[in-house]
Each structure stands twice: as C-alpha cells, then as structure tokens.
Amino acid sequence: MAQKEELSKIVGSKNILDDPDSLEQYSKDMSFIEPRKPSYITKPRSSNQVQKLVKLASEELIPLTPVSSPGGPRFHGDTIPYPGGVVVDLSNIDRILRVDRRNKTVHIEPGVTFEQLRSELRKSGLKPFMPLMPRQTKSVLTSYLERDPILSPRHHWDTLDPIYTVEVIYGTGDAFRTGSAAGPGNTEELITAGASLSAPMGPGPTDYVRLIQGAQGTMGIVTWAVCACCLLPTIQRPYFVTSAEMESLIEYMYALLRRRLGDELFLINNFVLANAVADKPEDIKSIATDLPPWIVFLNIAGYEKFPEERVAYQEEDATEFAKQHKCKLLHSVNGVSSSELLKRLEEPSKDVYWKLRFKGGCEAIFFLTTLNKVPEFIDYVYKTAVSYGYATTELGVYVQPIVQGTSCHLEFDLMYNPEDVREREKVKRLYLHLSEGLAKLEAFYTRPYGAWSNIAYGRDAQTTMLLRKIKNIFDPNDILNPGKLCF
C-alpha cells in the first residue's frame, strides 16, 4: 500500500489501477509467453510524471514495464510485466506537438495512434509512413521504436527511419534529448531558431537514439519523438505484379529498388492478400484460392510538382523492367483490385485486426535477411509446416524490403484458433521449431521477442556481453522492463 501511495502522489489516485480485471488485462498478450500480473498500472499524463515514476522506481527498485498501445491485441510478449512490477501505460500522453510541413516532420507523444496522426497530417499535406495495416490502437512511436517495417523502402534510408530524435527518461531518472534535439537550449528555443530536430546522430560522437530503438523499453522510456512524414500524393497508380516464378518477382523488386522506383513496394502471398481485403472471414480461403501464389504490390505516386509526369516515367520504367523479368503489371487480379488494397494500406486495420480475421489467432515469425535468400527460407517453412500437418494454404508470407533494399523483413504468419487447445499447442511447437531452424539458415532476429532472444543472443556472445555493460550505464538498477532481450 505504501507503494501505491507513492505512485498516487505522482500520477494521482485516479490514474492507478489495481483491480483484478485490469491486472489480468495487462498481464498477458496473444503470444505464447506465460502471463505475469503487475502490482499496479499507472497512467501518467506527462513527461514529468514519467520521470518522477522512473526516479521512484530507481530508488525503490520497482520493475517498470512501459506500454503505449494497451488497447491490444498485443502479440510479442514485450509488454508482459515483471511479476509484481508496475506498468507505465503511456497511452494518455497522446499529443501531436507540432507538424513541420517545410521539413516534413512531426513531433509526437507515445500515445498517438496512426489514425490520429493521419488525420492531423492530412491538414498539412502530409501523411505518416505506415507499417502493414497496423491495428487501430497501435502507438506510432512504439511501432517505429520497435522497427516495424514501413511500406516504402525508398524512404527507408536507415534502420532508424522514420525516427529522427527522441526525449528519453533513462533508468537513472535522467531526461535526455538525442541528436539535434539535444541543444543548444530547449526544444522551443531550437524550433524558434528554425531547427527541424531531424538529425538523429549525436550529440557528439554517440548515436544515443540507436540505443533506444529496438530496446523494448529496457534502456529508457521515450516521452516524445520527432519522426519523418511523407508528402501526401496528388495521384497514385497502384499495381499488382505477378509472375509464375517468385524468383522473377524478386529480381523485379531488385530492379526497382536499385533505381528507387515506386513508393510502397512489397511481396506477399495470396493468403496475406486475401486476409487484407476480405470483408468476411469465410471469404478468405476462396479469395486466396483464386489468386496467384505470389504478388508484388507496387504503388507509384505523384506529388505536388508535375505529378502526372513523375508517375508517367516511373510507370514506363516499371513496365520495361516487368517485361525484362517476365512479370505483369495489373490493376487487379481475379477480382481483387490494387486500388482496394492501397486504400486499406493507407489506414489502420479496420474492425478485427487483419491477422485475426481468419481464425482469431496469429503467431508471426519475422526476421531480417536479404531478398535473394527469401526463396530458401520459404521452402524450409513450407516443408516444416507440412511435416507438422499445418496447411501451407493458411500460412501468410510478407516480404518487405527495408533500408532501400539492402535487406528485407521476412514474415511468416501462422493463423490458428486460440480457443482450440490442440491447434494452439501444435502451432506453438511449429513456431518454436521454425524459430530455431530459421536461425540455422541465418535468419537474423533483429527484434528478439520471447524465445528469439535466446536464439539471437546465444549466437553472439560478444554483442550480448557488451550490450549488458551498456545497459548498466543507462539503467544501473535494472528496473526497466527486466527479463527482456538479454537483460
């Protein structure tokens, strides 16, 4: 109770939850990781309150787990709290602090969702960089911090993108601003002077924001970020690109990536496309059956200056490469239109989250590799799935080139019925088998959630040891999301 009083002094008694339903809700997600109940859920309303919470936790050695998208569904186990710890729910810190049209940036707090951001940016002729149909409650900042891939590889120059700079509260309770947001002076003074706060590096010879991204809240709690935005297109020409051979589609994507042609660009299988566009769950299988097995989605956009001309040359070039690689550019495939998919890509996933439409549950396996190795991974996953009696027709595949094509996010979505205990157990075993097997094929788990942390860090002892030393600098009492990653 003493702890509750201390927490109340910081966030107010109305912003602390400890009723059984709330503790239950925050104790679990849809991953296979066992639930763990916190003691309290706090809902701070400002950076200042977050800082006070962290200072208190550091003094009293209270484990803290930050959550920005509590509305769920959550999937990766990274927000399952330390037993008896305190959840810091950041969803009430949800202001869009500033939109900078000239520098194409937006300054957001952790509770801002994609729909909220989309609506606001539209007023300034901008749009956010979207991941693949995020759930409606998804925090933009968390999505970017957790390296969810964005759909436009051309705009993804570096792993950090679209994050530029952040304010972070380290485990010591110290507030810190990264990159060009660090100074001189406070952010208001910098903005008044004409700064965009858009240079991530530094201050000085360290790239502090890189130690925050991908850290699952273990290094610090981010209270705002300045992120990149994209111009709102004035015209768009979406295409499906199909071929009898997946290898041809990969070569085609390489040709586009090299020349930075197109905007949104990714490869999916028919099952993902069917899940993305079907209005009713019962339609998913029939839609998928009628589609070609592999589809590249390519959107060519024109912006404010000569949009028609821009689109025209890109269409001409994209068509020429399609011929060279024996691919076809189509506006629709078997009744599914590319415009319909584009519409869905521009907004968060409506109603039921798209990965849950088919059976109510989904376990995703994703990692980084290079495009040329994708067929080898797919072959392995399909063969393994068959050996487990899992229908490959119910297995989603999503290939998203990132960092302008130097690598790609490869994702396998295992759909299942979470109410069916046997099916759930089967998928769990398959998931663990695949996770190990893919690592042997050189899958790189850059976002090592749950079981992947042992796989990723077990293969790189030197990085693990150094990361633990670095973590000790910023969170010496190990209060921030303990038990995650290699910490």
Added chain:
Amino acid sequence: MALSRDAYRALEAIVGPENISEDPAITLGYSYMNFVPLLYESPRLAPFLPEAVVLPGSTKEVSDIMKVCGRHKVRFKAFSLGWNVAATVGGEGVILLDLRRMDRIIDIDEKNMYAVVEPWVRMAELEVEAEKLGLAVQVIGAGAGCSVLASSTSGWGYGTKGTSIGHNCRNLLGVEWVLPTGEIVRTGSVGTGAGWFTGDGPGPSLRGVIRGWSGALSGHGVFTKCATKLGHWPGPAYPERTHELPSIGMSLPQNFKLYIANWPDWDTLADAFYKLNECEIGMSVWATPPATIALFASGTNNEALQLMTSLPPEITNPFQLQIFLAGSSMGQFKYEERVVRDVVAETGGQLVPLDEEPLKSLVPIYLMYFVLTPTMTRAFRIGGEFSTTFGAAESWDISIKSAKLGTELISKWPLGQVAFWGGGYQRNQFAHFEGAFMYDHTDPEQRKATRGFSDEVLNAVIDNKLGFPIISAGAVSEEVNKTLSSTYSNYALWLKKIKKTIDPENLADGTFYVEPE
C-alpha cells in the same frame, strides 16, 4: 616515454620486425598533418610523436596487439589514411596502429547494394569498382583519397552525393570492432553469422556507441572491417575521363547534366533548395563556393587567379547551387530537368548558361568533383591551410542562418572571406553547411586569428541555437566536451561512462573523443 623493451618485443612477435618501427624518421611522418594550427602553435607538425608505429595485417593481429597493450599498459591509436590533426596521437606514450596492410575490398554485394571493406580502402578505389557494377559511393568532402571505413565508423561522412546516397554514418551496416580489451565484436547481422547487411540489433544497436555526428577517432578501439550501403550509378561502367592532370574531368553521358543556378539572396536560395529536394531529384544538389572551380581547374595559384578573373560574373555569385542530374532512364532525366527549370524560375533564380566557353569546358571538372571529389586538397594550396566552422547537422534553414552569421562575423578578423560549402542529406532530411576559409599557416597572426574566429563561431552557434557545430579539426576533445556538454543535454556525462565501460584501462587514446569518468 619510450616503449619498454618487453612491450616492443611482444608487439614485434605479433607483426614481425618488418612491420614495427620506433625510428623517428618514420614516426615523425605520422604527426605532420593538416589542421594542426587549429589545436597547436605549430604550422604543420603536431607536438606528439607515436612511440612506435605498428602495422597489423589482420583482425587477429589487432586483437593481439590490444592484449599486449593491456598487459604492458601501453596506450594506442589506430590510423587508416589520415587526413587531419585528429589522426595524430594526442599525447606521449601512445603507439600508432597504421592499418595500411588491411586494404582489401572484401566484397561488393551488387544485388543488395553494399560493400565490405578494410580500413585502408580508399573511396576512389571503391568508387571505381562499384561503378563497374552500376553502384556508387558517398565520397566525402575531404576527397577520394580518404578511407571508406574511417568515414563511416570514425570520422566524417558528408559530401556531394549526400542527397541521393546519404550520410556515411547512416550508410554504415555491419562492423567488426576490436575493443581495447582485445575482444572482437561484430555488430548486427554479422555477429550471428547472417551476413553484413545490417549493423543494428539484435535489440538495441551498438552502432549507437560506435559513432554519432562525429566519431570516436579510435577512442574506443579499432574497426577492422565494415559494410557500407552504396547508391545507384546510372553512368557508364568505365567513365571517359577528360582533361590533363592537374585538372581532372569526366565526360557527360546523355542522361547526365549539370545545372548551375543563382538566386538574389540566401532566403530565395533556401526556398529553392527545399523544393528541389522535396521533388527528390538529382544525384547532387549542392552549394560549393563558386570560386573553387578555379582551384579544381588549375595547377598553380597564378593559374587559379587568372581563371578567376576570366570567369563571367554570374559564376561567382555567392547565392548559388549546383545541381547534378543523373537519370536512371531518359524519362527520369527529362522529368528532373523540367523540375529544375520550374523551381529555379518559381523561386526567382536564374540558370547560368553552361554551353559557351569558358564555362563549357569546366563542366566535366565540376562533374568529376560531384562524383569523386578528387581535387579537394587544392583548398590547401592558396595559403597552405584552410579551416572550417559552423556545419551543424540540422535543417537547411539553420544552415542558411549560419551562412548569414558567418559572413558577418568573419569581417572582423584578418582572414579574408568565409565561403559556405554543403548540402542536404537523404533528400534534405538534415543538412550541413560549413563556413570554410583559407589562411597562411606560416603566419603566427593568421593562425591566432583562425583560432579566435573559430572560438567566436562556437559561441555564436550556441547563442543563436544553430545546432551542434563542426568543432575545430572536426573532433571533440575534453576541452570541447567541457564547453558544450551542459548546453547539449549533458551528453559528455554519458559519453564518459561509455568510455569507461568499453575501455576500463583507458588504453585507447581518447584525446579526440573523451576522457573516462
């Protein structure tokens, strides 16, 4: 403080007697460097010589050297191709690891657009090999003779193709890093054996420790390999060279074109810069001080002066951008041409006609400058030295403010003019604009004025909130950290902890990085 015989013999046993020397005739050369007057009284020679120069030939040898240094408490510093005073040892009792034997381009992954290199690979070497595969390197402003690895991991990464290829600290992918303890860390995917395609993860990225806006300049170990992202090269595999040395030019394929445009003032130029980058056009959208073309195209100062006076007045307008188009297709090329013409007209600019002499024959030299920056060292020819100021990574509006302020400030100093050089990175996500000036490094008064002006700029940058500046000689130091840290989120407090964690015995020379906590 001579190296102990035990330590010398232990180092010799690692690299062989032919790859170690403590002869002053050898060690002296490693302290004769550019930019020395910015930090020391001497015009060219830094005050400290390495106790010995060691030439490791492999990562294993570097690691073994670190272990010997640990046993014998010997401080060390790594040296690749060297460029300025920050490459010299910062005190006595420091050995230098010259990495010249580690000079291989290990791989160019054509499809996935990256190269893996060792420390002594020059930008020119990699650019030539990359062009054969239709790829291009972000060659930094210091020139094509610089190390790709040092630019990416340890030093500076800004240059003329930044808008289309990015900044080298952000182009960095996997890295092999020997810590001062001798441990070998491989960051990102290469650490798990998955390849060099990313340097980030698993989880938080150690790239964050490796470098930020500036680098550690060997203050936390030695980088022995790195992967760097490459851009697209839409030109010929074997570009046709033009001109005779000392001028170096490149003929233009039909999908290449150079535009030079002038504006009436900084503000209209700024608007044009934003619009051009927003349209995502050009291999380069850059501002080079107009008169520098005379340096690039001449063999002597007299020739440069003659050329300067013969150039038409529109080429020396200070409010100028050079826009180098390189279309991947003729469709793209024509689109970009239309954008350039429209933006220039819309913002009140004027294109400089380049189809008549004397400018016509200078176009290939400009082009070579944008592709390879082979002649940047000419900046040292006029007075023996130059220096640079401002140059924060921030918005282009901050860059323009810097240019206005710099022009005003230098008028009080006996240093001639400050000329601004720079551009945007990643289609103007951020920009940098350096105020450079040349001076006579043999004149003590000029050296004093250079340091005085640099100090004044540093204070003006802080007062006017113009970002984190390029520090004199491009590196932080204990003194700089003391001056800046409290103004920039107390960064040095964390930096000191990082240094202490990575280098507990303080063996890596951190003179141009930080001293430990």
